[in-house]
Amino acid sequence: MMDIPLRLVRWAVHVTACGLLLFAVVSVLREGRAAEALGGVLLGLLYAAGPAVEGRPPLARVWLGLVTAGWLVLAAAAPPFVWVVFPLLFAYPHVLPLWAAMFGVTVLTSATIAASAWHAGGLSLPVLLGPGGAAVVVTLLALACRALRAESRVRP
Template sequence: MMDIPLRLLGWAVHLAAFGLLAIAVVAVLREDQVAVAAAGVLLGAGYAAGPSAEGRPVAGRVWLGALTALWLALAVASGAFVWPVFPLLFAYPRVLPLWQAMFGVGVVTPVATLVAVWHAGEVTMPLVAGPGMAAAVVTLLALACRALREEAVRGPG
C-alpha cells in the first residue's frame, strides 16, 4: 500500500530534477554557452542513471560523487545550475548511510548558497534562507521515504 505514494513522490522528484535542469539548459543556451548546456544534458543523463546504482553501495557513492562534482562545476559556470541541487540533495539519504547523507547535505547546501550569492553579486535573505529551508524539506522527505520503504519491507507488524 505504501508503494504507490512512494512511487509518486519519486516521480515528482525526478520531474522536478529534469524541469530544473531543462530551465538551466535553456537559460545557458540563450547566453550562447553551448558547452555548459551540453554538460547540463550530461548531468541529466547521469541523474537518470541513478536507479541503476541504488542498492549497490560502491556504485551509488561513485554515482553521487560524480553527479555532485558535475553539479558544482555547472553551478560555478552558471547561476541557473545552482537550483538543480535540490533534487540532488534528495539522493543523498537514498544512497548513503544516514550520517554520511546528513554530512553531504550539510556541506552541499552552504556551497549552493555561496555560489548563488556569488552569481547574484549580493547577499539577500532569499539566497541565504532558501537553500537551507529547501534542503531541510528535501531531507525530511527523503528520510520519511526511507522510513516508509523500510516499514514496507518489514511488513505488517
C-alpha cells in the same frame, strides 16, 4: 501498498530534476553558452543512470559523487544550474548512511548558498534562507520516505 506513495515521490523528484535541468540548459543556450548547455545535458544523462545503480551501494555512491561533482562545476559556471541541487539533496539520504547523508546535505546547502551569493554579487537573506529552507524540507521528505521504506520491509 506503501510502495505506491514512494514511487510517486521518486517520480516527482525525477521530474523535478529533469525540469530544472531543462530550464537551466535552455537558459544558458539563450545566452549563447553552448559549453554549459552541453554540460547540463551530460549531467542529465548521468543523473538518468541513477536507477541503474540503485540497490548497489558502492556504485550508487560513485554515481552520487559524479553527479555532485558535475553539479558543482555547473553551479559555479552558470546561475540556473544552482537550483538543480534540490533533487540532488533528496538523493543523499537515499544513497548514503544517515550520518553521511546529513553531512553531505549540509555541504551541498553551503555550496548552494555560496554559489548563489557569488552569482548575485553578495549574500542576502533570500540567498541564505531559500536554499537553507529547501534543504530542510527536502531532507525531511527524504527521511520520511526512508522510514516508509523501512516500515514496508517489515510488514508483509
